[in-house]
Amino acid sequence: MGVVHIGFVLVFSLSGSELPENIEELYQTKYKKILSFLYRHPEMRISLFVSGRILEWIEKKHDEIISICSEMIDRRQIEVLGGGYYEPAFPLLLPADRSAQIEALTTSIRKAAGKKPRGVYLTESLWDPSLISSFNTCGIEYTLLDSRLIPQNGFRPVSVFSPLVVEEMGKTTTVIPLHQSSLPRSGQAPSEYLEFTHTIASSGDSSILACVFTPRYFYTLLEEGWFERFTELLAKDDITSLTLPQRYLKQYRARFSAYIPAGCMSEAAIWTLEPFIPHTRVFSESMRPTVKDFLTVYPEARSLYSRMIYVSMLINQCRGDKLRKKAAREELHAAQHFAPYIYKGKGGISDRVLRGRTYRRLLNAEKILREAFDFKENAGAFDFTMSGRRDFLCCFEAFNAFFTLQGGLLFELDIMSNAANYCAAARHCAKDGSAYALYEKKMFIDHLWDYDDFKSFTSASYTGVPVFAASEYKELAFDRIKKEIRLTVSGVWGKDRLPVTLKKNYSVSENGVICQYILKNEGGQPLKAKFAVEHNISLPSIDGKSLNAEAVVCDARDTLCTESTYIRQSGISFVQLTDTASEVNFIFEPNESCGFYLTPFYTDLQTEDGSFVKQYEAHTCAFYWDVDLLSGMETEKILNFTIKTPKKDTVAKKTKKR
Structure with missing residues (x-):
């Protein structure tokens, strides 16, 4: 009979890059009792992973924990694992950011505990073979x-209870398998669990059984007295013992060689096949979900990832001001926390507040970089979204406006004064898993409706096939000096499948966006429909109640209610939407009076206890015109979109110049 070494791992992590408001309460009610138990029981060997933000808080608020843990490290009771300072999704990062995240946490641990970690904990087992190179660079061994x-x-069967050596481009690291299905169950007798560990042992082998605890679950077993009874049984057992990973690897040098393709823990992987719908069978020879599958299934994750990579490249290109570059990199690293890029049944990418905080950090990083060099307004075209097509980026002092050929829409609107993306609305599912829309809920979304389509859209039950909104537009021309984008798209409308074409011309300036539309009836029958332009303006406030709306209706000013649905069939010549919290104004002026629709847009967010709550996403508005075109005829519509942000403090400006 061989022996079995149990490697328990206790992980103190965060659901986002921000510390929870009740962290002091968590410490007093749970964390403190856990650490006290470990200190009183030297035989209870365990590995700890503590995220950088929590470690930072401990050093400021409870430095006595450092002394206690240092003593337990010296008596070889605990081992502290390294990883990313902000618990990033490592496979999504550039190599420079991977190393920087690891080194930041390693440095903090070495300063606090006096010992450099040799192993890393990967949140949700977000793995890619290319990480091996970064591990080697940072001195990580397993x-x-x-x-x-x-x-x-x-x-060639591979043992999953033995360490494995994995290789990539001539560099190697050791992998210790985790067995979350073998985690002790609440209510399970320690003797039963000990018998289970005996079944793992085989003649002549030394097996390792590792599994991860959250503090909440560890505390549950602690309250049941499970660990005390289990360690008492271990003291009399010759087959099973507790160990630490580094100690185990020093004692037992035997390794299996294996290649482990990219992947992630199954608790996360089950959500990678279909948006917000779990699929239990996700691992097979032909299917191995990875963290990048989230980017293809969830458009919100793709948008956030694209923005993160863009900021990372801006920082790497920055030369000169090292202090500002360092400050920008810290904001970037905080925005690389894994949570907003994945989904596990609740929170994550579905949490609008979490996405908003991540965007804010990325925009703050860009603002810091702008201070590091003489920023000038600019425009460019490249594959920002990494979709194989060109996107168009127009950057000004007050705002950024990013456009894409998919839908021909404005997909990111960044207001720099309050570091917020006002184009961050999601289209994710309701409780039953159904999608709210078949297209991205952004700005300058084009529609051609009949009466039924219009009625269903204004009643928030639109399920028709969009004529233009889900189409890929073609680029006719792009002038980076004048910041003009000319696009076109073709489609068919109605039951008679009448062919129509739409030319869409953007002109972007420091004042905002002017969009010209030319709609043409290419069919042999008259076209009678409603042409509409939809916008989804996502306010940074949690509930969206900071929005004020005013309109000029038939030459009279009217104040609109923004907490319910407003519909006006005609007579609209001016609309002003104001975010009172940040004093940002959005002004829409159509070239001819039109109809107008405004309503708050909500999605369902699943909370920690499994219940659903309404979550504000954006305010949806649409400008629409009745069009009546004979065969071969066309009509022109123009929508002027003006952005007004708070003026900079002139006194501060003069002080900066001095």
Whole structure:
């Protein structure tokens, strides 16, 4: 009979880059009792992972924990694992950011505990073989990975209870498999769990059984007295013992060689096949979900990822001001926390507040970089969204406006004064898993409706096939000096499938956006429809109640209610939407009077206890005109969109110049 070494890992992590408001309460009611138990029981060996933000808080508020943990490290009771300072999704980062995140946490641990970590904990086992190079660069010797990521086949079975050596481009690291399905169950007798560990042991082998605890679950077992009874049984057992990863690897040098493709823990992987719908069978020879599958399934994750990579490249290109560059990099690293890029049944990418905080950090990083050099307004075209097509970026002192060919829409509107993306609305699912829309809920979305389509849209039940909104536009011309974008798209409308074309010309300036539309009836029958332009303005406030709306209706000013639906069939010549919290004004002026629709847009957010709450996403508005075109005829519509932001403090400006 061989022996089994149990490697328990206790992970203190965050659901986002921000500390929870009740962290002091968590410490007093749970964390403190856990640490006290460990200190009183030297036989309870365990590995700890503490995120950088929590470690930072401990050093400021409870430095006594540092002394206690240092003593337990000296008596070889605990081992502190490294990783990313802000718990990033490592496979999504550029190599420079991977190393910087690891080094930042390593430095903090070495200063606090006096010992450099040799292993890393990867949140959700977000793995990619390219990480091996970064681990080698940072002096990391091993990592822990979900055992379900280890390929198995009949020709060369690989033990999932032994360390594995994995290689990439001539560099290697050691992987210790994690077995979350083997976590002790609440209510399970310690003797039963001990018998289970005996089944793992095999003749002549030394197996390792590693699994991860959250503080909440560890505390639950602690309250049941489970660990005390289990350690008492271990003291009399010759087969099973507790160990620390580094100690185990020093004692047992035998390794299996294996190749582990990119992947992630199955608790996350089940959400990568279909938006917000779990699929239990996700691991097979032909299907191995990775963290990048989230980017293809969830458009909100793709948008956030694109923005993160863009800021990372801006920082790497910055030369000169090292202090500002460092400050910008810190904001970037905080925005690389894994949570807003994935979904696990609740929170994550579906949490609008979390997405908003991440965008704010990325925009703050860009603002700091602008201070580091003489910023000038500019425009460019490249594949920002990494979709294989050109996107168009227009950057000004007051705002950024990013356009895409998919839908021909404005997909990101960044107001720099309050570092907020007002184009961040999601289109994610309701409780039943159905999508709210078949297109991105952004700005300058084009529609051609009949009466039924219009009625269903204004009743928030639109399920028709969009004529233009879900189409890919073609680029006719782009002038980076004048900041003009000319696009076109073709489609068919109505039951008779009448061919129509739309030319869309953007002209962007420091004042805002002017969009010209030329709609043409290419069919042999008259076209009678409603042409509409939809906008989804996502306010940074949690509930969106900071929005004021005014309109000029038939030459009379009218104040609109923004907490309910407003519809006006005609007579609209001016609309002003104001974010009172940040004093940002959005002014819409059509070239001819039109109809107008305004309503708050909500999605369903699942909370920690499994219940659903209404979550504000944006205010949806639409400008629409009745069009009546004979065969071969066309009509022109123009929508002027003006952005007014708070003026800079002139006194501060003069002080800066001095």
